[in-house]
C-alpha cells in the first residue's frame with residue numbers, strides 16, 4: 001500500500017468511526033508534496049480551484065499545485081538536495097525544492113489567503129523569505145530575526161494574504177551564501193483579482209530566474225564561496241542551448257518576467273522588437289513612467305517584467321548582453337592569442353603534450369566548431385547549432401520564436417524559422433572597391449604612446 005492509498009484508507013476508516021469531524025482532521029494534515037524531476041517547460045497550470053487567472057509558463061520549470069482548505073490555498077514546499085540537469089550530460093548536485101532547482105513557481109491571486117508548509121530535508125537549517133511581498137513581519141522568513149530557523153527534519157508553516165499583484169521570488173534567509181550558491185530559489189506570481197489599470201491581459205506570460213553557479217569542469221558540486229567569478233550562467237538552472245525557446249504566435253501580446261538571484265546585474269536584450277518595462281519589484285509600473293527599450297538591466301535582487309507585441313516573425317535572439325554570460329565553463333583562464341604567430345610551435349608542444357590544441361590565434365570562433373576534448377560533466381564553452389551553423393553561444397541565451405502558424409496556447413518549439421527567399425544576409429560576389437588608407441595614420445601610430453601627457457587622459461575616443 002503506497003502512502004496515498006494508505007492515507008485514503010486511514011481517512012475512510014476514521015470517517016466511519018467519527019463521522020463529519022474526520023474531513024476536517026484530514027485537511028488539518030499537510031498536503032502531499034508534489035515532486036517534479038523533469039527539466040521540460042511544463043504547460044501552464046490552469047487553475048481548477050480558487051479565483052481564476054491566466055497562468056504563467058516557467059521556462060524549463062513548472063507551477064506547484066495547491067489544495068483549497070476552507071478558503072485557504074495550501075502549498076507544500078520541500079527543501080532538499082536535488083540533481084539538476086543543467087545541460088544534457090551535465091548534472092550538478094544542487095539544493096532546491098520539490099525535486100528541482102529552482103523550486104516550482106507559486107501562482108496565487110491578489111487577496112488569496114496562502115498557507116505554505118515548508119519541510120526541511122537539507123542537512124542544515126533553513127528558512128524561506130518571500131522576496132518583495134507585503135506580509136506580517138513574522139512571516140518574512142529571516143532566520144534569527146523574524147523566526148527561529150527551520151531545523152533539519154522539521155516542517156514550518158507560513159501563512160499570509162497575497163496583498164498586491166506582481167512578480168516575486170522566494171529564497172532562504174539562512175546560511176544564504178551557501179544555500180543560494182547551491183540553487184535554492186523559486187518564482188512567485190500574484191495575479192490581479194480583477195481588471196487592473198496597469199496590468200494588461202496578455203496572450204503569453206513567461207517567467208524565469210537568473211542564477212549562476214561555479215562548477216569546476218569535471219566536478220558535480222558548485223563551489224559555495226565564490227563571490228563574483230561564476231562560470232555557469234543560467235536561466236532557471238539551465239544554460240544555452242539547453243534553455244527552451246520562448247515560442248509565441250505572431251501579434252501575441254507577450255509578458256516576460258525575470259528575477260535576478262545572482263551576484264551581478266544582467267542587461268537582458270531582445271532582438272527585433274521594442275518592449276516596455278511594465279513591472280518592477282514594487283509591482284506594475286504606471287503607464288506614464290514607461291518607455292521603449294531593447295535591453296533592460298535586471299540588478300541583483302530585482303524583478304522586471306517586460307511586455308511587447310510579437311509582430312516580427314523569426315528566430316530572435318534573447319540574451320544577457322554581458323558577453324561573458326553567454327559562455328559556459330572555461331571562459332576565464334584562456335589567454336588572448338589574437339595576432340600571436342604560433343607557426344611551428346604546435347608540433348613541438350604536441351611532442352610532449354599530444355592533446356595540446358592551439359586556441360584563439362584568429363579569435364575564438366574556431367572553438368564553436370571544434371569538438372574540443374573537455375572533461376566529463378561540463379558543457380562546451382561556446383555551443384549550440386542553428387540552421388546556418390554554430391552559434392558560438394552558451395549561458396544566458398535563448399531564442400524568441402515568433403510564428404504566424406503557432407496555435408493559441410501551443411508552447412511547443414516550431415523548429416527553425418523558414419526565411420522567406422531573399423531575406424537573409426548574403427555574400428557579395430561583385431567587384432570590391434580599392435581600400436584607401438590614410439598614409440599618415442600608419443606613420444603616427446608608434447608615436448601615440450608618447451602623446452599621452454603625464455596625468456592626462458591622452459587621446460579621447
Ligand SMILES: [Cu+2]
Nearest residue numbers: 266320322325
Ligand atoms: Cu549577465
